[in-house]
Amino acid sequence: EPWSKYHTHPPRDMDRFARVCVNIIRHYNDGWADGYHHGITHWEIWNEPDMKLPLMWLGSQEDYFRLYETVARAIKAHDPKLKVGGPALTSMSSDWARPFVAHCRDRKLPLDFFSFHVYSAKPQVLVDSCRQARKLLDEHGFADTEIHLNEWRYHPTWDGLRPDDPEKYVDVPGWFARGCSGKGAAFAATVLMRLQDEPVDMTNFYTADTSAWSMFGQFGIRTPVYYAFKAFNELAKHPKRIACDVAGADAATVACAGLNDGGTSAAVLVSTFDAPAGRREIALTGLPWKEPSQVEALLVSDAHALVPIAATTETPSPGMLRITVELPADGVCLVRCTSR
Secondary structure, three states: OOOOOOOOOOOOHHHHHHHHHHHHHHHOOOOOOOOOOOOOEEEEOOOOOOOOOOOOOOOOOOHHHHHHHHHHHHHHHHHHEEEEEEEEEEOOOOOOOOHHHHHHOOOOOOOOEEEEEEEEHHHHHHHHHHHHHHHHHOOOOOOOOOEEEEEEEEEEOOOOOOOOOHHHHHHHHHHHHHOHHHHHHHHHHHHHHHHHOOOOOOEEEEOOOOOOOOOOOOOOOHHHHHHHHHHHHHHOOOOOOOOOOEEEOOOEEEEEEEEEEEEEEEEEEEEEOOOOOOOEEEEOOOOOOOOOOEEEEEEEEEEEOEEEOOOOEEEOOEEEEEEEEOOOOOEEEEEEEOOO
């Protein structure tokens, strides 16, 4: 509870704390104490211990390292197949990153996954953070350690979240709304597509509950970010990647395309985050059919959520398809094609 500082002190008895952690695992995985059998594989130790304000860890860096070592060893002693990791850093620029990985190397500690967070308005920051994490781990002998970017979202600024003037709290709902706006949706789609080619094993958008941070908001209402994820899910149902080029686009436009396992349908996702509005000509090659029987284009923006838009198609040659659509700035477009 970082705001009140409850439970952010280092445990007085770390061995006892580790036993509590193991019993939590037993409860959720092994049915202990009227528990469950969820089969949870990954267990992260603490959250953002490097945060300066508000404090999520009131101990020293060395205190956290000792906690990690105690709990990680206890979890592995309970079940060596479980994956343990951390430290859920506030960013890859944290001055805790290198010392933590070095400590795990020097003490021969288990580090099945390395985790960090990124709050930014620039997709390149997320890409660079993943590359930086991979380089750091490889340098310290953790070539098999997974990389988890397990908090991220569109985040232009922290200014305005907690204003000093109580009268300005009237603007806070708008501050949260920007994160899940049409621009936030385009950011999310861009990040998800760009990370397909980067060294990252798991990413987690923050968040999908009913908090003000959520893609559903405090009232459970679907925001444009939700529909961006829904569109990406459609792309993920087409896991065989195919070549995709977008003409009439600036460098900020990002696209990704794939076929389903049966080769009977294709999906294309296009994001115009920080790109101008205008016509986009999407060219697909390597399709296993001569021409499609149906092409459907759907748009996500501030004003629309996966609604049909006009699209023209052309088949210059067998296995090739050109689709032309008009897209707004900061939009997400899903195109679905099915074979004859």
